[in-house]
Amino acid sequence: MKWETVIGLEVHAQLNTRSKIFSGASTVFGAPPNSQASAVDIALPGVLPVLNRAAVEKAIRFGLSVGARVNERSIFARKNYFYPDLPKNYQISQYEIPVVSGGSVTVLVGDMEKTVRLTRAHLEEDAGKSLHEDFHGETGIDLNRAGTPLLEIVSEPDMRSSAEAVAYAKALHALVRWIDICDGNMQEGSFRCDANVSVRPTGSSTFGTRCEIKNLNSFRFLERAIDFEVQRQIELIEDGGKVVQETRLYDPDRDETRPMRSKEDAHDYRYFPDPDLLPLAVSPEWLNDVRAKLPELPEAMRERFTRSYAITAYDAGVLTASREVADYFDASASGAAGQVGKLTANWIAGNLSARLNEAGLDITESKVSAQQLRGLVERIADGTISAKIAKDVFDAMWNGDATGADAADKIIESRGLRQISDSGALEQIADQVIAANAQQVADYRGGKEKAFNSLVGQVMKATKGKANPQQVSEILKRKLQ
């Protein structure tokens, strides 16, 4: 039987507010245990939560960015369960009416566009951490993280493969950083995914029983956990078994998922509206104010890039994977015509990325500025230098051999790297090469294409790379006809 995978994701994005969602304590990561836990965070008797409007504003930014409905009135509810790092033994979350409803995210999976619908996004507080080491069999509790604002983003079960799930998670990851609501640091847990996975016979219109895999904190783990889980479920069903609805954990060391708790032991969270907090009201004025401050979004930018710079949808997708890269490209290609946009995109995705990776630098720290790259690309486009020479010029710029927006021109001039476009000179060299390589000439005429490339190479070598290979090729072809 053929099987279809069905995946929905719940993503917890930690909102990068300065203070917590219901207290004034700092949210900075890595402070000594419990040094950032206020009376409210440790749930002393008598304390009360006060909503941080900055967290709401970030939720609104998200809602507007995914074309969702930002609800005029939403409700905070208490989710009741006992856990030592949950100080009140209830979590303040949103249940029946979330701040954001609906919306969608469109991603490219390979060359295919895929739209993932969102169910909702709601605000809630994070719990603290239990520390099991260094306490001689006892457990320590660090409440620094308790009360950190989270936006839980819930998708519809719209994804059909781990590749789609990863593409969606990456797009969401890029988006939350793009709109500056989350630092996206997955090691520190600022962005974590739960995957709901089920399988069904291809063509079936009903869903199979799902399992939820909790706390996947890298895209690789997300992919592997889903792949493992899909295989597990298919094998289980094909062997005559049944998938049991349960929560599972992914173990990266063994590359498998393991049961954590079944539906039967699932908590009854006894949700009810939190009487300590008024309904959250978002006025049209507030909404407009947030909308006005929103940056150009990846989708709009992709559309503009393909239109203005004549680059492919794929390239635009790559360039808008992060706002920094997109801004670099936009600055470099600004006002460009002809093939400059495409060349710029290629250079960013190619040489520049490679150099940045080698040096461990962010694009904002690039040693070749957007303006310098533009200077280089213009010279390639107008035929002043060949692509091969351009690489040398780029390296020279990277090494700081020249400064200023016209660094490329300075290097080309000082090293005499201008392409030989004088066809008389090239014809002469071509004649010499033909005369000196009788065997290759004979091979080419005998039908061996490879021999021709060798002749082009000889000419290029003789010009120290300064000839335009296409021009050389044309001259040789004409002479050997």
Add this chain to the structure above:
Amino acid sequence: MFELTLKGLSDALAARKLSSVEATRFYLGRIQALNPTYNCFVTLDEERSLGEAREADNARAAGRAQPLTGIPIAHKDIFCAKGWLSTCGSKMLSNFVSPYDAHIVQRLNEAGVVTIGKTNMDEFAMGSSNETSWYGPVRNPWSADTVPGGSSGGSAAAVAARLAPGATGTDTGGSIRQPAALTGICGLKPTYGLVSRYGMIAFASSLDQAGPMARTAEDLALLMNGMAGFDERDSTSLDRPAEDYTRELGSGIAGLRIGLPSEFFAEGVSPDVAKAIDAAITQYKAFGCEPVEVTLPNMRLSVPVYYVLAPAEASSNLARYDGVRYGYRTPNYRDLDEMYEKTRAEGFGAEVKRRILIGTYVLSHGYYDAYYLTAQKLRRLIAQDFTRAFERCDVIMGPTSPTTAFRLGEKAGDPLQMYLSDIYTIAVNLAGLPGLSIPCGFDGKGLPVGLQIIGNYFREAQMLNVAHQYQLATDWHLRAPPDVEA
């Protein structure tokens, strides 16, 4: 000094007829003598109280005195007060010294009061007789074998026994008004949101409201001036301009329309109580007030509605007492679950456990709609009844409690009977309205009867004057329990 009301004491302090240290010593002396009998206070700190009194006297000497400067006040132990044990009447918090001040404690401190001690109360404010306290029952100064009411029974009995001129209380379903009635003093539950809940240990958040307890309506007004006010740390606190609650005292009340709900005078009220209330209404007629018949048809649902909503909120509010971070923790346990179970089994008393169980049940999957949601809908209907009634009248009057003080242990084994003690007060909390109780007579056994005055939202100043006018013409509020006479 025994006879001095809070206002009288304030005037005497202002006139330098006596110092705060003298007043504080006087009350501390009475507490020493009488607290062993009445068990009003659970924590005292004489040195600290006297230190605050000295500061108050210094402030006065420096010309920085305010109306409440130097007045000794007892705080219900539900309020967190920095450096004080703040136990909420529970073994669970029997070792909890608060590192911070509740908003009202802070405000009263800023107004210059002297904290004379922390008063006994029903555990986590759950009770109507003060018998559920981990620190033992409070006894009613009018008759030591009867209860003072609850849950603010310690504060009420302390004021009635002249162990403090005023006290703070909290009222979730009648916990200020009912003990005020049973001990012959005055108590005001303000409009929900007027007094910050920050630092008041939560029982049922949507109903809890702090308020003053004292011997006269005028004293209540002075204390309200010190307690009420917006607090950004409580999201349900109302951001309103500051009010002077004494401003209407002395205005005439002729023509005032007094709503008399038929439901307040139906069966269930003891004859002695009914008689005293009728007499009080007659007195108001003599002032030129106009009785108006009103009806609160959904009031009969208020006890069941309350006993769904309050336990639901309580079951969640009390979840934080788990032995992990502060408070009581069981000494012996093998694992986390056992630590939770034994800590909560040993740390909470029977009534608290009963309400946590009820609350957990009504919020459970499959029962939520039938109980919690239904109760919320009925709560709105009950509030609408009052809105309609206030279209026809200015205040509503009736008994505070269906009976006078009952004997210790009389209802302890019968929770339903106990819950009915609050039948006239609970609806006011459900509607978020202000209500106060003042003494209006005695039953055949010499136990006080309380008259309840319910006002429209934010009409505290008017209600206080309505009570004040009555007290100008009567002397019930001046009577002292014979056993505690100086």
